[in-house]
Amino acid sequence: MAQRKSKKTNSNKTDCSRTGMTLIDLNRCFNEHLFYTQGRLPLSATLNDHYMAAAYTVRDRLLHRWVCTVRDFIREGVKVVGYLSAEFLLGPHLGNNMINLDIFDEVREASENVGRNLDAMLDHEEEPGLGNGGLGRLAACYLDSLATLEIPAIGYGIRYEFGIFDQEIRDGWQVEKTDKWLRLGNPWEIPRPEVTYEVKFGGHTAGYCDDGGCYRSRWTPDRVVRGIAYDTPILGYKVNTCNMLRLWKAEAVESFDFASFNVGNYYGAVHEKVYSENISKVLYPNDEQIQGKQLRLEQQYFFVSCSLQDMIRLHLAIGKSLEYFHEEFAIQLNDTHPSVAVAELMRLLVDEHHMDWDTAWHVTRNVFGYTNHTLLPEALERWPLRLFANLLPRHLEIIFEINRRFLDEVRVIYPDDEARIARLSLIDEQGERYVRMANLACVGSRAINGVAKLHTELLKTTVLKDFYELWPEKFSNKTNGVTPRRWMVLSNPGLTRLIRSRIGGGWIKKLDRLKRLESYAGDDAFRREWQAVKTGNKQALAALILERTGISVNPDSMFDIQVKRIHEYKRQHLNVLHVVTLYNRLRRNPGLDMLPRTVIFGGKAAPSYYMAKLIIKLINSVADVVNHDPAVRNRLKVVFFPDFNVKSAQKIYPAADLSEQISTAGKEASGTGNMKFSMNGALTIGTLDGANVEIREEVGADNFFLFGLTAEEVARIKSEGYDPRSIYLSNPDLREAIDLIGSGFFSRGDPDLFKPLVDSLLYQDEYMLLADYQSYVDCQDRVSEAYRDRDRWTRMAILNVARMGKFSSDRAIREYCREIWRVSPNTVEMEDFGDLVR
Ligand code: CBF
Structure with missing residues (x-):
């Protein structure tokens, strides 16, 4: 076995195999884990054994940095960010951690030394799918940036036993499969059975006077559940800061009910355990x-x-002292999901720690920040008051008291404006009563932010208008960002190598430096290398598509990709209308000189969202017909890539030529896929929605394919009375496309299958596909034209990448740190293992 001594020693001088960074150390550590942790000799080790040994080898290095980071937390008394999120969509750990430790090449060599291909090991890792999409993935990017910027932080969430379902496609329909991500164990987490807390539910409250004569409320719950901490180290890029993600698993306080057991009720004896564990069982x-x-x-x-x-x-x-809690912690509420924290912190301070109400409210109001991630009314959380009262009776009392005091303040500012007071109230009193979680988050937070400029403006003028008028100083915008470590360095090694060859690697931490690429846009040789990288990525994706779907696609065709959750507002069916329009052109004119396109879709539909599932069926049905029609002659291919997740995303973004960001203007809060595509050299076809607006501002209007109504126009047309049918009647191409779908042509002659979709477009068209159809098709024609000129296209792609600096999550996190959390970096010094334990 070749034993090369690595030049890299970004740890200290240690030669310990558990912490050392040389190839020799890594080799030894890998073999030790194979032997001592997995109990295997190299000749009998499976792929899983090798993966585990590699993961533990890498994890040892993380733990070394983690211990030093925690030492600083304690020693330096630094202010810490607590990021509360019901979702963290992390993606696989191994590759990312190797990049952040800067030992990718060494681990590749170490694995080759034992006869294993690193890519097979990376592929073997089961990703923790503890999130639905954008919001959870954003939380993961933010953890990466917090650590990279050396900000002390803890992510808090739930250790779901089953994450987002695995998607299979059967006969064109989505079928959901349980995600058993913990099946083979999870080498990245450390259970902390001694870090547990009791959480109460239900029961009732009763008033009493404490020793000092103060009136207080005592909560007697009828159920108590225990939360157990599971910690995952989160290392920054080429720094020693290693923060943690602490996820809670629910367990019964008493796992076996001996009283039931003793009277012969064997099943009843474990009921409590099963019931309690349900809480962290599955992600919604x-x-x-x-x-x-x-x-x-x-x-x-x-x-x-x-x-x-x-x-x-x-x-x-x-x-x-707890009076200073807000000076030591800044807690961010990632959407309203954790917003009950406002009432819970008040309860803990007042009831458990006997703080007076005013001081507790001062602490609470100064510790929280609230990020809103959506304008969709159906996504604004509210809980039926009865359900809330049954489950959290004490919290409801606290919310009533917060509300009473808050509305008294409001009445002073807006006397006699009862309508406004009703809108601001934490309780929705029209019809059945509800607790409004966004209102609770606004009242209980120091800072409120949206996730893109347009989204923040719309928040101020629509859903949170009353709060903005009341407290304009609380509002700010924090446009989302994504981490270039996972989304460029790890996903696109070819592009990373090429960029490094010209401008070095400083951009990985300071993404603005990509600007230096601009001057290469006019360089022929560079453009050719760029095209070769893209072709390589497309070939890799084509192979994966073949493996997953059996469809063979041509890497020389334009890869036109829309991957994201399936939702009517995201308008995957507008994309389908375009595909059908192209298909109709080919049917009408078989000899047409059409630019070959491969239109790729991917994404999961919520299992209960019928229309979204029907859209998936439609995509697959259209694919089935188009891909098998000999008249098409491979000029058009349609693919639905099953089970889109972080791992497949890492292969998909780098292979895209065209990124579809076509939501109805005003509906997508920000989007982050739009940023990942652009960073990997895809050009965007998009509406002026979410962060598309800022992407276009940055890359320049000439390098972005814009179409469609603006958010203002959408609102105006709707208020004037929108009639989709008249558009359908007056546009022959649109009519032909819709009629073909409605006729049963794509559904084996069954005209009923897609009727709900067709009818919803013709008679409602909530998301205004028909209004944007012609503008979209015309824009797609401009895209095809531009793609024919490969040099021009490549120049535009290079400029897109060069101008993506703003969309690094490092920039976003810097803004949060400066303007909301008021926290500063802390540089962690490494100490050798021997010194640390001494
Ligand atoms: O801000 C992150 C993302 O959050 C969502 O996915 C969400 O769950 N509300 C939005 O839909 C995205 O626009 C946004 O980028």
Whole structure:
């Protein structure tokens, strides 16, 4: 076995095999884990054994940095960010951690030394799909940036036993399969059975006078669940800061009920355990839509309570008084999902730590920040008051008291404006009563932000208008960003190598430096290398598509890709209308000189969202006909890539020529896929929605394919009375496309299958596909024209990448740190293992 001594020693001088960074250390560590952790000799080791040994080898290095980071937390008393999120869509760890440790090449060599291909090991890793889409993935990017920027932070969430379902496609329909991500174990997490908290549910409250004569409320729950911490280290890129993601698993306080057992009720004896464990059993698969499900509120309260109790314990452990809690922690509410934290912190401070109400409210109001991620009315969480009262009776009392005091303040500012007061109230009193979680988050937070400029403006003028008028100073915009470590360096090694060859690697941490690529856009040789990288990525995706779907696609065709959750507002069916329009052109004129396109879709539909599932069926049905029609002669291919997740995304974004960002203007809060595509050299066809607006501003109007109505126009046309049918009647191409779908042509002669979709377009068209159809098709024609000129296209692609600096999550996190959290970096110094344990 070749033993090369690596030049890299970004740890200290240590030669310990558990922490050393040389190839020799890594080799030894890998073999030791194979032997001592997996109990295998190299000749009998499986792929899983090798993966585990590699993961533990890498994890040892993380733990070394983690221990040093925690030492600083305690020693330096630094202010910490607590990021509360019901979702963290992390993606596989191994490759990312190797990049952040800067040992990718060494681990590749170490694995080759034992006869294993690193890519097979990377592929073997089961990803933790603990999120639905954008919001959860954003949380993961933010953890990466927080660590990279050396900001002390803890992510808090739920350790779902089953994450987002695995998607299979059967006969064109989505079928959901349980995601058993923990099946083979999880080498990245460290269970902390001694870090546990009790969380109460149900029961009733009763008033009493404490020793000092103060009136207080005592909550007697009827159920108690225990939360157990599972920690995952989150290392920054080429720094020693290693933060943690602490996820809570629910367990019964008493796992076996001996009273039941003793009277012969064997099944009843474990009922409590099963019931309690349900809380962290499964992630709700709904992006954008909430339902009044009790278990979901239980999940939210469960993780929020454990997390706040944990932060309070950490705070008290460093000897500080709780009056200063907000000076030591900044807590971010990632959407309204954790917003019950406002009431829970008040309860913990007032009831458990006997703080007076005013001081507790001062602390609470100064510790929280709230990020809104959606304008869709159906996604604004509200809980039926009865459900809330049954589950969290004490919290409801606290919310009533917060509301009473808040509305008194409002009445002083807006006397006699009862309508406004009703809108601002934490309780919706029209018809059945609800607790409004966004209102609670606004009242209980110091800062409120949207996730793109347009989204923040729309928040201020629509859903949160009353709060903006009341407290304009609380509002700011924080446009989303994504981490270039996962989304460029790890996903697109070819492009990374090429960029490094010209401008070095500084851009990986300071993405603005990509600007230096601009001067290469006019360089022939560079453009050719760029095209070769793209072709390589397309070939790799073509192979994966063949493996997953059996469809063979031509890497020389334009890869036109739309991957994201399936939702009517995201308008995958507008894309289908374009495909059918192209198909009709070919049917009408078989000899047409058409630019060959491969239109690729991917994404999951919420299992209960019928229309979204029908859109998936439509895509597959159109694909089936178009791909098998000999008259098409490979000029058009349609693919639905099944089970879109982080791992496949890493292969898909780098292979795209065209990125479809075609939501109805005003509906997509930001989008982050749009950023990942652009960073990997795809050009965007998009509406002026979410962060598309800013992407276009940055890359320049000439390098972006714009179409469609603006958010203002959408609102105006709707208010004037929108009639989709008249558009259908007056546009022959549109009519032909819709009629073909409605005729049963793509559904084996069954005209009923897609009728619900066709009817919803013709008679409602909530998301205004018909209004944008012609502008979209014309724009697609401009895209095809531009693609024919490969040099021009490549120049535009290079400029897109060069101008993506703004969309690094590092920039976003810097803004949060400066303007909301008021936290500063802390450089972690490494100490050798021997010194640390001494
Ligand atoms: O802000 C992150 C993302 O969040 C969503 O996915 C969400 O869950 N509300 C939005 O739909 C995206 O626009 C946004 O980028």
